[in-house]
Amino acid sequence: MTTPTRPATLTDEFLEGLVARVPGSTGATWKLTEVYTGEVLVELPQSTPADIERAFQEARAAQRLWAQWPLRKRLEVFERAHTLMVDNALTTADLLQAESGKNRRMAVEETCDPPMVISHYLKRAPKVLAPKKHGGPVPFVSTSTEVHVPKGVVGIIAPWNFPFATGLSDAIPALMAGNAVVVKPDNKTALSPLFGISLLEQAGLPKGLFQVVCGEGPDVGPTLIDNADYIMFTGSTATGRVIGERAGRNLIGCCLELGGKNPMIVLDDLDATGVEEWVESATFGAFGNTGQICMHIERIYLPESRYDELRDAFVKRASSLRIGASYDFGPEIGSLVSPDHRDRVASHVEDAVAKGATVLTGGRARPDLGPAFFEPTVLEGVTKDMLAGHTETFGPVVGLYRYRSIDEAVRLANDTDYGLNASVWGNDLARAEAIAARIESGNVNINDALATAYASKATPSGGVKTSGVGARHGDQGLLKYTDVKNVATLKKQVLGARPGQDYDAYVKQMLQSLKLMRRLRVR
Ligand code: NAD
Numbered sequence: 001m002t003t004p005t006r007p008a009t010l011t012d013e014f015l016e017g018l019v020a021r022v023p024g025s026t027g028a029t030w031k032l033t034e035v036y037t038g039e040v041l042v043e044l045p046q047s048t049p050a051d052i053e054r055a056f057q058e059a060r061a062a063q064r065l066w067a068q069w070p071l072r073k074r075l076e077v078f079e080r081a082h083t084l085m086v087d088n089a090l091t092t093a094d095l096l097q098a099e100s101g102k103n104r105r106m107a108v109e110e111t112c113d114p115p116m117v118i119s120h121y122l123k124r125a126p127k128v129l130a131p132k133k134h135g136g137p138v139p140f141v142s143t144s145t146e147v148h149v150p151k152g153v154v155g156i157i158a159p160w161n162f163p164f165a166t167g168l169s170d171a172i173p174a175l176m177a178g179n180a181v182v183v184k185p186d187n188k189t190a191l192s193p194l195f196g197i198s199l200l201e202q203a204g205l206p207k208g209l210f211q212v213v214c215g216e217g218p219d220v221g222p223t224l225i226d227n228a229d230y231i232m233f234t235g236s237t238a239t240g241r242v243i244g245e246r247a248g249r250n251l252i253g254c255c256l257e258l259g260g261k262n263p264m265i266v267l268d269d270l271d272a273t274g275v276e277e278w279v280e281s282a283t284f285g286a287f288g289n290t291g292q293i294c295m296h297i298e299r300i301y302l303p304e305s306r307y308d309e310l311r312d313a314f315v316k317r318a319s320s321l322r323i324g325a326s327y328d329f330g331p332e333i334g335s336l337v338s339p340d341h342r343d344r345v346a347s348h349v350e351d352a353v354a355k356g357a358t359v360l361t362g363g364r365a366r367p368d369l370g371p372a373f374f375e376p377t378v379l380e381g382v383t384k385d386m387l388a389g390h391t392e393t394f395g396p397v398v399g400l401y402r403y404r405s406i407d408e409a410v411r412l413a414n415d416t417d418y419g420l421n422a423s424v425w426g427n428d429l430a431r432a433e434a435i436a437a438r439i440e441s442g443n444v445n446i447n448d449a450l451a452t453a454y455a456s457k458a459t460p461s462g463g464v465k466t467s468g469v470g471a472r473h474g475d476q477g478l479l480k481y482t483d484v485k486n487v488a489t490l491k492k493q494v495l496g497a498r499p500g501q502d503y504d505a506y507v508k509q510m511l512q513s514l515k516l517m518r519r520l521r522v523r
Pocket of ligand 1: 160161166184185187217218220222237238239257258259260392420
């Protein structure tokens with residue numbers, strides 16, 4: 001195993017400075033390691049329930065002042081943060097690679113997500129958060145105004161696969177709307193969100209408003225949920241159920257962004273250029289971020305008439321991928337996040353092979369490259385009784401399937417409990433769009449695997465079926481962090497019968513005015 005040269009930015013002093021803000025009153029720590037080598041990078045404090053309660057108290061105190069800032073002044077902080085995040089993108093990428101093992105391209109691309117979210121909401125928030133005046137029940141004498149007030153303190157629980165994006169991008173609209181945030185990153189990947197928060201504070205975010213608590217999920221989760229006014233969770237479907245149950249019991253809202261078993265349908269009309277583009281996109285869709293993208297592709301449906309040609313082109317590219325541990329742009333594929341996760345991915349491949357599937361390329365762990373490497377793997381003959389056939393593998397493993405008719409392709413794509421992302425490839429866009437409309441999924445990418453939908457920040461993005469509840473991005477991704485207050489004004493008491501008015505006459509008049517209002521399209 002060749003040891004990669006660790007970037008000069010990652011000094012002990014820098015890393016210890018980042019974790020110093022995590023409360024840990026017992027002195028207990030978690031050894032946060034560099035994934036490529038397994039070496040300890042820093043001791044991460046672990047927060048107790050009392051630490052978490054104190055974090056919420058501080059956040060609540062800061063939020064009361066922050067909510068009083070005019071929106072324009074709050075947004076100025078994010079204008080400055082955008083610049084700082086872009087200027088420091090390469091340091092963020094160093095942290096991301098060290099803590100998650102991803103390759104350089106993915107690390108740099110991940111750093112772009114919070115600035116993209118900031119840009120979108122800087123433009124959109126003034127309009128979306130502005131009070132909206134509507135007509136009241138009686139024209140001219142009544143109005144009703146929709147006012148959006150912050151929820152208070154939002155709890156965010158983030159996963160390890162995109163820790164900078166999920167730790168910060170979901171916090172940005174919450175903060176813009178006037179909330180405080182308490183985030184719990186995964187222990188393995190706390191460094192990049194901590195760095196992002198330090199940049200937000202450099203940009204002028206008040207101290208105390210954005211708190212970080214750390215610990216194992218089941219230890220931290222209950223106190224975090226019980227103190228929060230809203231929960232934003234990204235992670236597995238199994239944990240999402242636990243979070244949703246507790247939020248429900250506390251009668252607080254939650255947004256759950258969960259797992260997927262995402263299908264890609266390739267149509268039979270792809271021309272030569274289309275095939276080339278599809279091969280690249282499918283390779284990224286299946287193996288990007290070492291297959292640890294919630295929207296990544298785990299099932300590819302190919303038309304029977306072109307199966308051999310498309311399979312061979314895809315397998316050729318998959319087997320050519322450069323895989324390795326390096327902080328430069330050399331490797332196209334990085335490591336999995338941990339040896340435990342590598343074992344889970346390996347168990348899916350072993351189970352598939354034991355039940356009759358064929359490995360077309362890959363299929364093995366690569367301890368020669370580092371403790372958690374696994375080869376990009378293409379399977380054929382996967383069936384639903386196999387783990388890789390029905391549950392999320394969340395690694396660089398994809399199954400190829402044949403279909404004989406569009407109806408069959410759509411039926412197979414929908415034959416899953418999940419509904420996060422799907423992809424349809426074809427030259428005839430209208431045909432591809434018609435097929436996309438039949439797929440049960442929160443996101444469908446046409447002629448792309450996943451990035452087009454995720455990067456479209458103006459459109460809400462979430463999962464259906466067991467892939468989630470609610471959405472991020474779009475107006476919904478901002479408004480979910482607010483309560484709506486309906487402020488209704490009546491200029492003159494005209495509702496109800498006039499004093500002494502016969503009730504039958506009043507009812508007749510009321511029903512006639514309902515008809516009149518409909519005719520005049522008043523409501
Ligand atoms: P996970 O559910 O194991 O953990 C996610 C987070 O929840 C971590 O911070 C973890 O510490 C915490 N957690 C675990 N148990 C908890 C509990 N009982 N109470 C409170 N918090 C708890 O998921 P993971 O393995 O970290 O992430 C991978 C999963 O996330 C995959 O299923 C992937 O598809 C999904 N994901 C979904 C999206 C999306 O937008 N839909 C994005 C990224 C990842």
